[in-house]
Each structure stands twice: as C-alpha cells, then as structure tokens.
Amino acid sequence: MCLWLPTWARRRRSWTGSKIETWNLQHATMGKESSFDSPPRRGRHSAVAASFDVLCYGTISLDNIVHVPAMPTPADAPSATADYYKPGGEALTVGVPLSTWGLDVAVAGNEVGEDSYADFIIGELARYPHVDGRWVARRARARTPFSRIFVTPAGECHTVRYWFDDAAYVKPTAAMVRQARLVTTTASGIDESVGAARLARKAGIPVISADAVAPDHPLVPLSDVLIFRAVALPGHFPETTPHEHARRLRAAGGGVVIVTAGDGPVGALDLEGQWIELALYRMQVIDPIGVESLFRAGILYGWLQRWPLPEIIRFANAAAAIWVDAPTAFKRPPTLAEIEALQVARSSATAPTGRPSANDRSVCPICQHPVDPGLFEKHWRLEAAVVQRLRDAYPAWRRVEGICPSCVRPFVGPRLPAAGPVLEEGHPIYGQAERWVWPTPARLYANPHYTGRGVVICFIDSGFYPHPDLTQPENRILACVDATRTPIIEPADFSVPHGTSWHGLMTSVVAAGNGRLSVGDRRDPSSLLRGLASDARLVLVKVSDPRGRINEVDILRGMLWVLGNHERYGINIINLSVGGDKPGRRRRSALNEAVDEAVRRGIVVVAAAGNTGVADLRPPASARGAITVGGLDDRNVLDRSMHRLYSSNWGLTAEGDGKPEVIAPSIWLAAPVLPGTRIAEQNLLLDRLWRAGDETLPLLLKTAAPVLDFDSALVQAPLEEQRYAVRRKLVENKVISPFYQHVDGTSFAAPIVSSVVAQMLEANPGLTPERVKSLLVQTAERLPNEPAERQGHGVVVPERAVAAALREIHGRLSDEPLSPYHLDGDIHFVYHDPRARSVAVIGDFNDWQPGALEMVECVSGVWRAILPEPTPGEYEYKFLVDRDRWLDDPENGLKRPDGYGGFNSVLLVC
Numbered sequence: 001m002c003l004w005l006p007t008w009a010r011r012r013r014s015w016t017g018s019k020i021e022t023w024n025l026q027h028a029t030m031g032k033e034s035s036f037d038s039p040p041r042r043g044r045h046s047a048v049a050a051s052f053d054v055l056c057y058g059t060i061s062l063d064n065i066v067h068v069p070a071m072p073t074p075a076d077a078p079s080a081t082a083d084y085y086k087p088g089g090e091a092l093t094v095g096v097p098l099s100t101w102g103l104d105v106a107v108a109g110n111e112v113g114e115d116s117y118a119d120f121i122i123g124e125l126a127r128y129p130h131v132d133g134r135w136v137a138r139r140a141r142a143r144t145p146f147s148r149i150f151v152t153p154a155g156e157c158h159t160v161r162y163w164f165d166d167a168a169y170v171k172p173t174a175a176m177v178r179q180a181r182l183v184t185t186t187a188s189g190i191d192e193s194v195g196a197a198r199l200a201r202k203a204g205i206p207v208i209s210a211d212a213v214a215p216d217h218p219l220v221p222l223s224d225v226l227i228f229r230a231v232a233l234p235g236h237f238p239e240t241t242p243h244e245h246a247r248r249l250r251a252a253g254g255g256v257v258i259v260t261a262g263d264g265p266v267g268a269l270d271l272e273g274q275w276i277e278l279a280l281y282r283m284q285v286i287d288p289i290g291v292e293s294l295f296r297a298g299i300l301y302g303w304l305q306r307w308p309l310p311e312i313i314r315f316a317n318a319a320a321a322i323w324v325d326a327p328t329a330f331k332r333p334p335t336l337a338e339i340e341a342l343q344v345a346r347s348s349a350t351a352p353t354g355r356p357s358a359n360d361r362s363v364c365p366i367c368q369h370p371v372d373p374g375l376f377e378k379h380w381r382l383e384a385a386v387v388q389r390l391r392d393a394y395p396a397w398r399r400v401e402g403i404c405p406s407c408v409r410p411f412v413g414p415r416l417p418a419a420g421p422v423l424e425e426g427h428p429i430y431g432q433a434e435r436w437v438w439p440t441p442a443r444l445y446a447n448p449h450y451t452g453r454g455v456v457i458c459f460i461d462s463g464f465y466p467h468p469d470l471t472q473p474e475n476r477i478l479a480c481v482d483a484t485r486t487p488i489i490e491p492a493d494f495s496v497p498h499g500t501s502w503h504g505l506m507t508s509v510v511a512a513g514n515g516r517l518s519v520g521d522r523r524d525p526s527s528l529l530r531g532l533a534s535d536a537r538l539v540l541v542k543v544s545d546p547r548g549r550i551n552e553v554d555i556l557r558g559m560l561w562v563l564g565n566h567e568r569y570g571i572n573i574i575n576l577s578v579g580g581d582k583p584g585r586r587r588r589s590a591l592n593e594a595v596d597e598a599v600r601r602g603i604v605v606v607a608a609a610g611n612t613g614v615a616d617l618r619p620p621a622s623a624r625g626a627i628t629v630g631g632l633d634d635r636n637v638l639d640r641s642m643h644r645l646y647s648s649n650w651g652l653t654a655e656g657d658g659k660p661e662v663i664a665p666s667i668w669l670a671a672p673v674l675p676g677t678r679i680a681e682q683n684l685l686l687d688r689l690w691r692a693g694d695e696t697l698p699l700l701l702k703t704a705a706p707v708l709d710f711d712s713a714l715v716q717a718p719l720e721e722q723r724y725a726v727r728r729k730l731v732e733n734k735v736i737s738p739f740y741q742h743v744d745g746t747s748f749a750a751p752i753v754s755s756v757v758a759q760m761l762e763a764n765p766g767l768t769p770e771r772v773k774s775l776l777v778q779t780a781e782r783l784p785n786e787p788a789e790r791q792g793h794g795v796v797v798p799e800r801a802v803a804a805a806l807r808e809i810h811g812r813l814s815d816e817p818l819s820p821y822h823l824d825g826d827i828h829f830v831y832h833d834p835r836a837r838s839v840a841v842i843g844d845f846n847d848w849q850p851g852a853l854e855m856v857e858c859v860s861g862v863w864r865a866i867l868p869e870p871t872p873g874e875y876e877y878k879f880l881v882d883r884d885r886w887l888d889d890p891e892n893g894l895k896r897p898d899g900y901g902g903f904n905s906v907l908l909v910c
Contacts, residue, residue: 051179052104052132054300057172057196058090058186059164060109060136061145062117065289067675068150069466069495071158079496079676084684087124088147090186090210093293094300097319097333099130101301106180108135109192110145110167117144127696137170149289153471153495157289172196178203184300187212187219197222208303210296212254213237213245221253225303227296230261242267243275256309260295266317270309278313281321281342294323294333318342344380344399364404365397371404372850374883375842378900379403386411386899405848405898409876412899437636437670437742439529440510440752444665445903446798447890449833452533452758454765457512457573458566459751460558461504462544464494467672469513469530470538476512478569481541483558492542497676500548504540506671506743507577511751511758512536513672517739529670529740532755532798539569543578552580552591552619559594559620566603572761574598575754576607576626577747580619588654592623599625604761604769606754608746609660613647615789617659622651627757627773628659629750631666632783632795638897643783643795648746650790660792661773662780664752667744670736679733679741682708687738689726697722756798760805763832767805775804781893799890806832809861818891820907827867827907829879830891834861836881843877843907845870850880869909876904 063086068078087096095105107125112118118138125133143163150158169192176199177183183200185193187209197207201222210227212219213236220226226249230242237245246257246269257269265277298316307315322334322342362376363369379402382390389411390397397403441448456478470476482492494501514535515528543558544550555578562574580591595605607626609617621628631646646666652658673680685704692700701715701722714725734741757772767775777793779800800818807816809832819830829841839855845867846852855863876896878886888895889905898904 052106053181053304054095054098054103054105055177055180055183055196055200056091056095056098056105056107056185057183057193058094058109058188059088059145059167060091060107060112060121061089061147061164062086062121063088064146064148066148066150068152070152071150071156085120087121089145090188090293092121092125093290094184094297095131096128097294097297098300099128100333101297101336102130103301103304104130104132106132106135106176108170108172108176108196110169111137111139111142112144113142114138114140115144117146123699126699129695135170135176139168142168151289153466153468172199174199174203177205180205182206182208182300182304184208184210184296185219186210187217194218194222206303208296208300210292212249215248215252220249224255225258225299226254226256227258227260227299229292230259230264230267243269246275247273258299258313260292266313268309268313276310278310278317281318288324291320291324295320297333314343315339362402364407365401366394366403366407369404369406369847371402372883374850374880375405375848375886376402377884378405378886379408381900382408383899383901385413389413405842406844408899409844412897437529437668437736438634438638439515440665440669440755441530441532442902443634443638444532444752444756444796444798445888445893445895446532446756447759447802448887448902449885450759450762450802452512452536452755453762455533455536455572455758455761456539456570457533457536457575457754457758458539458541458562458569458571459504459508459511459575459577460541460543460555460562461507461575461578462548462550463498463500463502463542464504464508464540465497465501465674466495467505467509467513467675468516469509469672472516476535476537477540478537479539481539481558481561483541483543483561484545484554486557488557488561494540494542497674500542500544502674502677503577503747504542505674507575507747507751508538508540509672510669510743510748511575511755512538517672518737529736532752533758536755536758539571550578552582552589555580555620556591556594559591559598562603563594563598563601566598566601571603573754573757574603574605575751576605576620577750579608579610579621582618589619589622591619592654595620595623596625599769602769604754604757604772606750606757608750610649611647611666611745611747612649614649615651616649617651617653621649621659622653624653624655624657625769627661627753627776628792629746629753629796630660630663630791631746631749632663633667634665636668640781645783645786645790646744646746646749648749648790650792658789658792661777662753662793662796663783663791664749664756664796666746666749668742669744669748669752670740671743671748673739673741678707680739682729683733683735683741684738686726686730686733686735690730694719697726753796756796756801759798759802763802764805764808767808771808772805775808776801779804797893799888800893803832803890806861809834819889820892822869825869827869827909829855829865829867829889831855831863831879831889832861833863833881836861836863838882839863839865840880840883841865841867841877842880842886843904844875845877845907850883855879872909875907875909877907878904 066080066083068080070078091107091109095107099105112121125131145164145167146162148160169190171192172195177196183196183205185196197219200207206224207222208225209219209223212226213228213232233240233245242259246259249257250269256271259267265279267277269275295316298319299312302312302315318339319334322338362371362373364371387399466477480492480494482489511531512533513531515530518528541558541561543554545554562571598605605626607621607628609621609628609630620626630650631648632643633646634643650660673683685707689697689700689704705715708729710725714722736742760772761767776796779797780794781797782794783791820827831839840850841853841855842848842850853865853867855865858864878888880886888903892905894906895903896906
C-alpha cells in the first residue's frame, strides 16, 4: 500500500521533492514502537507562521448527563442516580482532547449567553491552557445552547436540546483562519461552517470536516478529509454502500473519505483511490457518548503528525476505544501514553496453536535464546515497573522487541504504585503514592481459570443495588426478592438506591463483581477489582425491616423463601453476611434449623462470624451445617509473615463444635460505592481534586467545597492547606477510586469464601456441602502464633481448595501428596484440568522451554510430569496450557510475583 501524502503538503510550494521523499522514508519504517509522547511544535510543518495548531469551528454548548435506572413512563418517575455537567458541542468536544495531547487549539462557533451555563463553559475552558477561547463570544440576549442527556444502565441515551435553533454564530474571518495550521468543522447546517472552510481553502490551510454526506454539500469540495457515519446513509442514500458512497464523494471533489460503522471496521478511501478497512480495538462499551468527536480528534492529531493514513486511523480507533470503555462520570480524554499502550498491547498476533517448528520461534533480544511464540507474546503483559527497570538496564531495548521469561526474572520486584505524594504515613492504603488495594484474586493467589461459571449464589442481606459489576455486559442477577414482610415481593425493584442498599450491594460485588468500573488495566484481568466468582449468577433476597434493622425473624423469612424456591433458580450457595439478635449456643434456633435443612438439601451455606472480637456466635453463624467465616487482617500485603487475625467472633455451637471453620480477608477490601448517594458524589469529586494540578485545584474547590462539607474559607486558603483537606477527606471516605472504597468486617470475608466455593463447584459440580466444607478446612493454612479457636483451620486457600475439588473427581487420587512432591529422587508435578488439550511444565530448570518437560494425561483431566531432581536451590515455574495460557501450580502454596501481573510457583530442592 502506498503511503498517504496530505494534499496540503502537495499544494504548498515551500515543500520540496526531497523533503517529501525524506518524510515518506521516515514514516514507511514507522511501526508500533513509535512514540506519541512528543506532539509537534506549533508551525513545525507549515510554511506560514501559525498562532495555533487547530481551529475548531462548530457548536458550543453545555451538556447535562443524567443517569436513571430506566426512562420515565407515565406510571413511573425513576430517581436519578447521577447528574453532572460538562462542556458540549463539536467545537469543544473535539478541541479539548487535542489540547490534552499538547496541541494549541482555538475554538469558535455560536454565541453564548451571560448566564450560568456560559459561566460553567468558560470556567471549564480555563482548565485547559492550550485552548484559546478568544472567539467564544458572549451576548446578553443570547441563550447558551443546552442538552440534557438521559442515560440508562443499558447504555440507552435520550437527548433533549434547548436553544440550538436560535443560536447565532460568530462569522469566521480571514484573520482568524490564517492563524491555524488546520481547520475542522461539521455539516451542521450553518453557513458559517462553510465560510470557515472557504477561507481556509483560500489560505491553503487543510480542512477536515464531519457529517457532509450529500455529494452536493458545499463542504465536500472544500475538505481534505471527509468523515461520515455509515448509519447516516440508509435515510438519505438507501441503495448505496459506504465504499460506493465514498467514491461518490470523491467524484464530487472530496479528498480522503473516512467512514465509521459503529462496532464495524473503519473504511477509508485514500487519495490514490484505494479502499482500506481497519478493525476496531474491541473494548467493553460503558459509555459511547461523544465517541465521534474523540475519533475526529484522533484523525486531526494524526494528520498533524503526518502519519500514513492507516496509522492515523489506528490512533483514532484506539482513542475512541478507550473513551467508550471509561465510566461516564468525569470522563476525560485518554492520554497519549494510554493510547500508545493500547496500540502496543493489541498489535501482537495471536499465538499459533500446535507445536511450532524451529523456524517459528522468536529470539530474545537480551540473551539471544529462542523463545516459544506462546511465551514470547506474554511480554505485552509485563508490568509497567518491570518494563521501566528493563529500559534502565538496557537503554537500547524496546518493548516491541519482546523478551523471554528468563530475562524478566531479575527485574521482578515488589508491586508498588507509581511514585507520588504519600497520603498518610503508616497506612496500608494511603501510606503510599496511590490509593491502592490488592484485588482479591491476587490477594489470595486464586486460580484465574475458575470464575463460578454455572454456579448460582443467593445473598440474603439488608438490601441491594444492580451494580454494573453485576449487570454489564451481561445481567447475571436471576431474581430480586423483597422478603422484608409478608407477602414476599417477587420480582422486586432494587434499581433505586436506598439507605439499606449498600451492605448487600457490597457483599454481592465482593463475591461476584467483574470489576466493570475498575480503574485497572482492562487488558489484564488480574488488575481489576473483581471477585473470584465473576461469572456466577445471583439471587438477591432483601430481609431488612422498613427501618433498616435486621432481626433473626427477618433472616428466617428469607431462608424459608430460599428453601421453597432453590430448585426453581438452581441455587448452589447461600451467603449470610447478616446475624441474629440473640446468642446461639445452647438454644434451639429456627434459623439454625433452616440453615441445616438447606445443607441437607444440597446447598452450601456460608455465614459471617461477627466483628466484636469476643466468644459469642449468633445464628446463623452458630448453625452446625454452616461454614462460618472469621476474619484475617493481611495488612494489604502479600507477605504472609505479616498477616494477623481480625477482631472477629468465635465460639461453640449447641452441639459443641468449634467455629469458625476458616478465616478470610476482612479488611482493606475493595467494594463499590452505592450510586446516587452523597458519598458517591463526594468520591467522584475527591478523585478529581486529588489528581488536579496546582492551577486547577483552587478553581475546582469553588464548586466542590459545599458538596464535600469543607469550610468556605478553604477556597481562599493556601494550596498546601487545600491539598491537606482533600487528603483527609479521602482517608475519611475510604476512597480507593471514583467508584470503590475499602471496607472491613466478616460480612466481606463470608462472600470471599462463598466465591471460593463457587470456584470449587465449577471445578466439580458433584461436591456435596459436607465435602465442600471438608476440602476447605483440609486445604486451609493456619496462622502461626494465633489462637486455634479464633481461626479454626486457618486462612482459606482458593487454589488448593479448587485443586482438591478437581482431585475429588478421581477418588483414588485424593490421598496423593500435593504437587510438586519428591519421590525416589524425582520431582512429580500433577495438574488437574479436564478442558486442557496439552500441558507443559516450564521454569528455571529447563530455561522456560515448553518442549523440555511435557505433561502426560494419565486419566481424563489428570496431567503428570516427572523431573529428575535438579541441584539444590530454588526454582520458579509455571504450567503452560494449550501452548498459550499459563498459570502457577494451583497446589503449590509457595508463590512469587512473575512480573506479568501474576505469580510463579516456587520449587524448593534441598
């Protein structure tokens, strides 16, 4: 494919043939390793001096985004769950991203009024030093265009527009246009847009326009690049394809034509008449509002960088993908580094299946040893800190060149957030650069390949909310039941947040959330704040009384509903993070009897022990059949020598059995904030204030101070005092990210164990509740130097529990030692995976070569390998499944970070 040379470069006489040839040669070799971190300086490619890079001409308005659980109907007026304002209109939504990427931008278009809407717009523009708003004209009699956009959890949008039709536009002048290197506008029906394009064409300045679909539109022959949406064709040109219509626009005098097609590939007709198509970067669509403007901004940026056409479209696609994948509230344009990271991560080819030949192997640029393709592709998932250490050690190394696991090993260190100001000394979350907690799967070394698929967990709690972590991209909630009184309401509507909703929201998401609103790296699931059972389905049963209190009779009412309906929904597990109001020992309890009856019917029941730190268990935690869960304080670190007991309850059942059976993390856990509440609004503002620059923070505090309950005098206080107040509020609100806070209590230890049980039942659906409990306690790990009666059998170990569940499928293997074990001078590895087609052991002892130690499937789903005992020492290793998926040994509790976001297992040879 020929490179794309911009028409404006061809037109300008100051460009010589040699310069153009040099530019072509430079960009013909440009690959994904090229950096986007250095935007062009003003006027770098222009023969005429320019005051700014881009003139964005179009609508200037204010958008009000309102989140509602459902659109209003004549019979129902839902309560808004979020409500905020942001600058809108084509001029601003294209100009602001360009300014954040380092370009100087001028915006112009319609007049705005002398009203609060315009005040907000002007105030927001002041936050962007690269945006020149000198031509944003204000007039007393003008009314600022305004849009109110209603958004539902399903992504449905309904827009109401005010005062757009009456807007008066500032007439563009030659003096205005000549100061730009590039002009962009839209075919929005205003004569001034065409006038701006004509002035630009006369001055030899390129024009990039959007939405000029009709070939006879006056913008078509004036545009160097035309961008339109394929969805606009059926209403105007129903018989034509995007490719055919692009050629019609070209025949009408248009330049390059780019066609977007929703979630389909982007098509483009280049100047040589060649039609190309480029696939999108597939991301989860959380909020698509404004994506067309982000895409156009990406095209403008790439044009000014003078990249080839395919490279420009890839950049715009990446920017748009990150935009739609971000949560709505306080959405910001992606940074250049984020765009580059996505492009780099998605540039790798899918690893081939089957055994590669020697010619198929890659070569590590550090050690020059051959690397299996399935392993070589893993370098795209290296942690940022490891990449930086490698660059420091090997300045000539580029990430795109790859690296083998052996060479990564020396550069793996403790996982810490990036450098930055400390929030609170000595605090396990705030005593570091970023507010950060270990995701539960990493915290517990859980097997990432079991996520509760096919398992149904019932939560009985004080209230619930259908959080995006449970309902997007698929709604995994099977039923919502209101058992607060008789008759029980089914189905119930939990979509409106109430004061009782937060507890059940948090417990259900801790167990089964998929991290949808996490701020981690979506290319790496291990970084997301998700539960271990992120594919499980849920039944939610509310049992609090109208005043938000929970008594034993309320829990019993919910349990009896489950006993009558568990077969209808296929309920496998009941999670009870609630407790009764009377001590449970030496008395008959109807609630405990209901728990035991559920166990007899084949349902695993998990109950929280309580948080008062005394020998006092109350129903349902005192039920003999329940798995009662106490608390662990891991101090938000992986070093098990630093772990200690949480102040949870313990005691004996009426039958004399000691409880809890196991303990699980009970503090420093991530849980979602209930949307639509004051604390949710505060946390969004706090996150924005914490990341604000020194110039922006005082401006933001003017509007944020009342919401955050700050003293009004703080707005005039010194900057250090303002930052201190924000820090203290972050700690007070337990903020981790805009949508999550850290929580504590055995209420959250219980759902962690419920999620482990869901993993076990996915691995082996035939397990009985009694066997599940037995395997959990057998595979738990005791805390040294802590009382046995307070911790039961110790900390739950998900990997071992799942491995034991898999072994149960083959009864005769259940007494075999855990992998790896020493026998007669050999090391024996055992792995259970009925879905695997091939498994290999790779590690330090065989230079991480998949062909050196392949496992053999002895019986269905049981894989074995024998390694002659190597010389004494420590060896790190993994299992490579199907030559692509790798994981640490589920049965080996000795782990170390691997530098790729996961862990290696450690083999000790004495």
